[in-house]
Amino acid sequence: MEKRITLRLLFVIALLVLSSVDVEAKARKITSEVNRKLKLLNKPAIKSIKSEDGDIINCVDIYKQPAFDHPALKNHKIEMRPSISFPSDTTTAAKNESSQRVLSQIWHKSGSCPKGTIPIRRITRKELLRAASIEHFGREGPRSSFVANTTNNKSSYFVYRNNGTKVNVFPLPNHSTAYLITLGYSYIGARGNINIWNPRVQSPNEYTTAQIWLKSGPGDSFESIEAGWMVNPKLFSDTQPRVFIRWTLDSYQKTGCINLICSGFVQTSQEIGLGSAIQPTSQRWGDQYEVDIQINMDPNMRRWWLKFGDDVIGYWPFEILTYMQQKAVLVQWGGDVYSKNVKGVKPHTTTAMGSGDHASALLGAACYINKLRILDYSLQLKYPEWAAYLITMGYSYIGARGNINVWSPRVELPNDYTTGQIWLKNGPGNSFESIEVGWMVNQKLLCDTQPRFFVRWTEANNNPPYPKLTSQHLASYLYVEGQQAWTQTSQALHHGGRVFEGMMERDVVSWSSMVDGHCKGEMIGDARNLFDIMPERNVVTWTAMIDGYMRLESFKDGFELLFTRLSKSRFYAGS
Known part of the structure; x- marks a missing residue:
């Protein structure tokens, strides 16, 4: 009996020793893989900068950046600028900007990278170990989102191309998205000014973005290049908004990544570090900040160039692409929240998109993307056509739109x-x-x-x-249409005018909204006609009309209105 017990004890001890050896072997293997990956990701630095937010920025020789690990780029010659000048959108320059287009990164306070180098955020061991797998690190992205000419999926949404064909846009698993989508042309560029916020992210495994997508290819294996800002605690170890890029050749399955985590994107800027935190951020009812993002293809060299404001960041070379070597067929502007607690799951995640506020809160509280443009082979900037707004919230819808x-x-x-x-x-x-x-x-x-x-x-x-329908509802409508589209004045006033005509009651608020809209649209004659037939006027009406004359430098008419009409009015006397 004692012999049998002894044998059992020896057997248990042997198992423990073997399992310990096996665990140690696995640990050594994981450590070896992590070290190998970190060495591959963190290229030798000519200079390192410790940022006050904890990031370390490596200044890497521009010719030794991760892009050149790609087999297709072994003999690639770096281009520092596109071969052509892309058109600038001078028509949208507002006289009184309410938002500041400023892109400053926190690490800039601690130093700068020398000429001939590019700033690359150093990836830490902890960040790598948090990934689902070492090879999957930095490849997170929404799965398939659209399949052309397919009508057999009942959960999809329809968008029409410019040739009238129907395209399915599918909800993404574990994603809530809101975006404007346009498709059907040969797009070689897209741009927009994205409002910068610091939204709440509930869980380290969730993230939120505000961005631009350009896509092409079949829905189950589309190609996409993207840029914007994101808050991603799992990838970046904190909840700061950070500029990012992303690309994929197969719907994020095996290719592509975020920033420079994999080889492909060629960076040329020594100023902007992809994945580094940006500041300042917008404050509710306070100062608003935005980043002007442009992605344009050089038709001569077939490089997709990325710009943040006036800074040329770099390009996606055609050698790594297939469907997007010549064009994109779809552009999206909007936001994306990743969480497993969406689509009817309770409790719903509290991770916010944009500012976390609804669009009805308007400028100062709601996040926005404005001055949206597309570029085609005419090299003329255009407003998006054949566009649709989509909000996919599963069972919790917060919006709808249709023509x-x-x-x-x-x-x-x-x-x-x-x-x-x-x-x-x-x-x-x-x-x-x-x-x-x-x-x-x-x-x-x-x-x-x-x-x-x-x-x-x-x-x-x-x-x-x-x-x-009350005048307050219509005044709000006219205000929203105007604030979102004064550069598309004729369209905004056309819709606003039709709503105005259908009102049961019109008070001074709705009349003043129409006068103000026509003045800002430089339709001063129509504005004056409305002004003259108004049953009553208030300080807003008088200010809008006089300001309209001043904008057009019609000083004589403005002074006549101010000193003749206003001085004799009941409103002036009562004031």
């Missing part, structure tokens, strides 16, 4: 009406809440059979029979 074809249908009886509209609803079927917008023909309510814009809302257990 509604406007007709003037027959309404047989005065008590009948017809609409073309969008609904957003929540709540039980017998007591739901709803907000709606569209056009309607309603002879009983509006006294004619013309199509008119309307909004409608209902609280639970209170379903009004007819839409109600």
Whole structure:
């Protein structure tokens, strides 16, 4: 009996020794792989800079950067500038900028990289060990998002190309996204000014971005090049917003990465470190900051050049691309949140997109991307056409948008009406809440059979029979349209004017909004006509009209209005 017990003990001890040896062997293997990867990622530095936020910036010889580990770039000759000058968007330069286009990185306070080097953020052992796998490090990205000419997936959204064909845009697993998408042309460039915030990220395994995408290729293996800012605690060890780039040849499956973690992107800038923290960031109702991001392909050399403001950062060479060697077919501007607690999972993540506020909060509280442009082979900057707004929130929708074809249908009886509209609803079927917008023909309510814009809302257990549109709603609409699109004045005023005409009641607020819109659009004659027929005016109306004359340097008319009309008005006397 004692012999049997002794044998068992010896057997257990042998197992423990063997398992210990096995664990040690695995640990040595992992350590060896980590050391090998760190050596590959962190190229020898000519100079290292310790940033006050804890980052270490390696100044690496421009000819020894990670890009040249790519087999297709072994004999690549670096280009420092594109062979052509891309068009600048002088038409969008605002006279009174409300946001500051400033891109400063925290490490700049501690030093600079010498000429002939590029700044590369040093990757730490802890960051590498947090990855799902060492080889997968830095490759995180949303999976397939669109498949052309496919109609068999019921969970997809439809976007129409400029030739009328239908394209499916699929929701991404574990992602909430909101973006404007345009497709169908041969795009060789896209740009936009992205508002910079520092949004909350709930978990180290989640991240949030604000960015631009250019894509081409089949949906299950598309190519994409991207740039923007992100907050990614798992990858960068903190919750600061950081500039980033990303690319893939196969929907993020086996190729591409974020920043310079893999070989491919050729950096030329000695000023901007990809993956380094940026400052300052926008404050709610305070100063607003943005970064002007441009991605343009040089049609002569087929390099996709990246610019942050006036800084040329570098390029994606055509040698590493397939579908995007000549063009992109899809451009997106927007935001993306990655979390496993989305799409109906409770509790929903609190990780924020952009500023974390809804678009209705407007400038100063909501994150934005403005001055969106695309570039094609005409080398002319253009507004995106055939565009659609998509917000994919699973079971928690926070927005909807669509282009509604406007007709003037027959309404047989005065008590009948017809609409073309969008609904957003929540709540039980017998007591739901709803907000709606569209056009309607309603002879009983509006006294004619013309199509008119309307909004409608209902609280639970209170379903009004007819839409109600107040001057406050329309003034807000006119303000939002104007703030988002004064550079597209004719379009903004066209829509705003149609809404204005459909109002049941017009007060000084809505009249003043229209006057202000026409003045800012330099349609001073139309503005004056509206001004003259207004039933009453307030300080906003007078200020808008006089400012409109001053903008156009019509000083005589402005002074006439100020000293003749205003001085004799009841408003002036009462003041």
